[in-house]
Amino acid sequence: MPSHRGHRVSYTMAVRALCEFAARAGDLDLRFTPAPSALEGTAGHGLVQSRRGKDYEAEISLAGQYQDLQVRGRADGFDAQAGQLEEIKTYRGLLDGVRPHHRALHWAQARIYGHLLCQARGLARLRVALVYFNVGTEEETVLTETHEAAALQAFFEDLCSHFLDWARSEAAHRQARDAALAALPFPMERFRAGQRELAVAVYRCARSEAGGRSLMAQAPTGIGKTLGTVFPMLKASTGQGLDKLFFLTAKGTGHGLALQALATVNQQLQAQTLNCQLRVLDVQARDKTCEHPDKACHGESCPLAQGFYDRLAAARAAMLRQPPPWDAPAVRTVALAHQLCPYYLAQEMVRWSDVVVADYHYFYDTAAMLYALTQAQQWKVGVLVDEAHNLLERARRMYTAELSQFSLAAARQAATAEGPGPVQKALDKLHRSWSALNKAQAGSYQAYDEVPAALLGAVQRAVGAIADAQADRPLLPGDPVLAFYWELLQFMALAEQFGGHALFDVGLAPGRAGRKRPPASTLCIRNVVPAPHLAARHAAAHASVLFSGTLSPPHFYRDILGLPGDTGWIEAEAPFQARQLSVQVARHISTRYRDREQSLQPIVDLVARQYQRQPGNYLCFFSSFDYLQRAAECLQRTHPQLPVWLQTPAMDEESRSAFLARFTEQGQGVGFAVLGGAFSEGVDLPGQRLIGAFVATLGLPQVNPVNEQMKRAMDRHFGADKGYDYTYLYPGLRKVVQAAGRVIRTEHDQGVVFLMDDRYRRGEVRALLPRWWHIDG
Numbered sequence: 001m002p003s004h005r006g007h008r009v010s011y012t013m014a015v016r017a018l019c020e021f022a023a024r025a026g027d028l029d030l031r032f033t034p035a036p037s038a039l040e041g042t043a044g045h046g047l048v049q050s051r052r053g054k055d056y057e058a059e060i061s062l063a064g065q066y067q068d069l070q071v072r073g074r075a076d077g078f079d080a081q082a083g084q085l086e087e088i089k090t091y092r093g094l095l096d097g098v099r100p101h102h103r104a105l106h107w108a109q110a111r112i113y114g115h116l117l118c119q120a121r122g123l124a125r126l127r128v129a130l131v132y133f134n135v136g137t138e139e140e141t142v143l144t145e146t147h148e149a150a151a152l153q154a155f156f157e158d159l160c161s162h163f164l165d166w167a168r169s170e171a172a173h174r175q176a177r178d179a180a181l182a183a184l185p186f187p188m189e190r191f192r193a194g195q196r197e198l199a200v201a202v203y204r205c206a207r208s209e210a211g212g213r214s215l216m217a218q219a220p221t222g223i224g225k226t227l228g229t230v231f232p233m234l235k236a237s238t239g240q241g242l243d244k245l246f247f248l249t250a251k252g253t254g255h256g257l258a259l260q261a262l263a264t265v266n267q268q269l270q271a272q273t274l275n276c277q278l279r280v281l282d283v284q285a286r287d288k289t290c291e292h293p294d295k296a297c298h299g300e301s302c303p304l305a306q307g308f309y310d311r312l313a314a315a316r317a318a319m320l321r322q323p324p325p326w327d328a329p330a331v332r333t334v335a336l337a338h339q340l341c342p343y344y345l346a347q348e349m350v351r352w353s354d355v356v357v358a359d360y361h362y363f364y365d366t367a368a369m370l371y372a373l374t375q376a377q378q379w380k381v382g383v384l385v386d387e388a389h390n391l392l393e394r395a396r397r398m399y400t401a402e403l404s405q406f407s408l409a410a411a412r413q414a415a416t417a418e419g420p421g422p423v424q425k426a427l428d429k430l431h432r433s434w435s436a437l438n439k440a441q442a443g444s445y446q447a448y449d450e451v452p453a454a455l456l457g458a459v460q461r462a463v464g465a466i467a468d469a470q471a472d473r474p475l476l477p478g479d480p481v482l483a484f485y486w487e488l489l490q491f492m493a494l495a496e497q498f499g500g501h502a503l504f505d506v507g508l509a510p511g512r513a514g515r516k517r518p519p520a521s522t523l524c525i526r527n528v529v530p531a532p533h534l535a536a537r538h539a540a541a542h543a544s545v546l547f548s549g550t551l552s553p554p555h556f557y558r559d560i561l562g563l564p565g566d567t568g569w570i571e572a573e574a575p576f577q578a579r580q581l582s583v584q585v586a587r588h589i590s591t592r593y594r595d596r597e598q599s600l601q602p603i604v605d606l607v608a609r610q611y612q613r614q615p616g617n618y619l620c621f622f623s624s625f626d627y628l629q630r631a632a633e634c635l636q637r638t639h640p641q642l643p644v645w646l647q648t649p650a651m652d653e654e655s656r657s658a659f660l661a662r663f664t665e666q667g668q669g670v671g672f673a674v675l676g677g678a679f680s681e682g683v684d685l686p687g688q689r690l691i692g693a694f695v696a697t698l699g700l701p702q703v704n705p706v707n708e709q710m711k712r713a714m715d716r717h718f719g720a721d722k723g724y725d726y727t728y729l730y731p732g733l734r735k736v737v738q739a740a741g742r743v744i745r746t747e748h749d750q751g752v753v754f755l756m757d758d759r760y761r762r763g764e765v766r767a768l769l770p771r772w773w774h775i776d777g
Helices: 015-022 038-050 100-121 149-182 195-207 225-240 252-271 308-321 328-337 342-352 369-377 388-398 405-417 422-440 453-472 480-496 531-540 554-560 593-613 625-638 653-661 705-718 723-740
Strands: 002-005 008-014 057-066 069-079 084-091 125-134 140-148 213-218 244-249 280-282 355-359 381-385 401-404 445-448 502-508 521-527 543-548 568-571 581-585 617-622 644-646 669-674 692-695 751-755
Touching (some): 008 149, 015 069, 015 149, 038 069, 038 084, 038 125, 057 149, 069 100, 069 149, 084 100, 100 125, 100 140, 100 149, 125 149, 195 213, 195 225, 195 543, 195 568, 213 554, 225 244, 225 252, 225 381, 252 280, 252 355, 308 328, 308 342, 328 342, 342 369, 369 531, 388 531, 401 405, 401 480, 405 422, 405 480, 422 453, 422 502, 422 521, 445 705, 480 521, 502 705, 554 723, 593 617, 593 625, 593 751, 625 644, 705 723
Parallel strands (some): 008 069, 084 125, 213 543, 213 568, 244 355, 244 381, 280 355, 381 543, 617 669, 617 692, 644 669
Antiparallel strands (some): 002 008, 057 069, 125 140, 401 521, 445 502, 502 521
């Protein structure tokens, strides 16, 4: 971590962090290697140390200085009589499983500790040892080197020099960046309606002296909320010493909007001749950037992993010469020029970036890269969460784990083919425990208060057996046993954190007639309330701003997303006028499930009348594909002259583009779509491309056993009066508002929205609709 003494910057870092920064070498190698647990590692260190003589020194605190850098650490052990310093590393399985790039780091750590010890004790020469301890067999393998103190000092100074070159360069860039941002005016001629209000709230949140501050901002389309959040967060960073800004999105379209806003800021910096550009990094998904999807991520398989760390420094230097943004094409160009993997080069460039644009999971998931770096580097970060209403369902998926009995069957079959052994035996025991649970179940679905102890024990034994086998003979990617092992690990991790925020449920697969065996099932630890998992992420950020056009009611999102109790709230003024949008309630129509058949003709008649009155482009939203299809058939029977095109299940990107291509300025017709699907949010059809929408649903999630159990869990977690609202009403109306929001996109648009259900007359429903709407009916 840097500290400031006057105008001089000094740095303090751990031995391990220095080595990870400056001593990595060789291949990128992501092959699975079963590692000892933290407890096993600690016990292993203790056992090795206990085997040494009475004069053996363990856990020696050491520190050393090189120019402005102080390096600290704790050496594992020193045998003064033998003149040997030891660095102890624990492992499982075969020693060959400790990859060369890991060994290079281990030797670097040992040599650094060797220098620090020589310096502290005045030693002229030292034997440095790596002690590899197998936690399974308790065997030691000792590798040694003998070094003169001067050679160890040279090694230490070389690593420190590499770090300081980077650190000083970063400090100079940051000083220039902060000075430029402090002088930066708002990059547009004027603020839009509601945009200044939003920007002020974001700025105040980020300027707070206390860390972990949060703000929720409901900001409608059209006010420029991306720039209205990015600009004030950047301005505030200069006074608060923010290291990074993370702009997190739910979808790829959010990346483009963020990069566009940041390009506007960089253009303004250039126009002001402030001699600085923000380093903007766009982190794309691995499946979009992998050059060799048919190869595994290690040097023996992929040429872009071979020698990755040997060529990384030159590629980083080339990236720094690359003008921003560092988007996917820019990163790919540099990566391939240096024969490196573009995906992992982008991850390496996070340290060099000012702003990172990435998906939610890079900060909020269980193995979130940005969150892990923030913790390890103790960065002070600002977090902007775009379209934050999506974080609820995304986070639920992040912290949900499923086990399929069909996957278990495939793993058992593969294990049996290998011959009898511990893995086959453990999987067979898991199968018996699982089948007993199925047999005891009365219906096709059942939720439990906890994961049954017998089942969890069987899962843990299977994980241990596969890990031990994997240590001796690594399984290849695609092996059913290895695939099932990853699922077991996630399931076990969530089982250890199980509580009132989650459900454990069992869903039986439909049985075949005449089969005597119990049907297979899916076990699920289903997250209901992500709050306990997300709270630590919010606390890790200096300031978090969650913004969306639909974040009402705020207490729902604050509660369920684990935001602090003092989270701020702002509802920015809409740039639209009520006269721009005619909102009408068709109070004579009921879209309840029992009334669906009777609703079809009134719905299509209303659509046809409006189209006849004002021809143009419309969207009509339904609660399901079945409802959509039946309405389309009714429309074609009774109003065959009306042009209509339909969303279908599992549309690919080309089909979705073709659907939207029908909405032209001169086009006419009605697109039928499913509420909550690809066309109900994130779609921009301004002007005459879309002049109206029909919403033939209240958007409420389907009443089924899973949702009913989630409602009960919400009742237990938040209170008996909140389960229905939190499970059904609030998520449903959010989808309605998002869909209706496709109609008015600019201050010049005019349009109409028909809400087709009598329940839209209710006060609790209307309270969740936008304030600027004037509703008829």
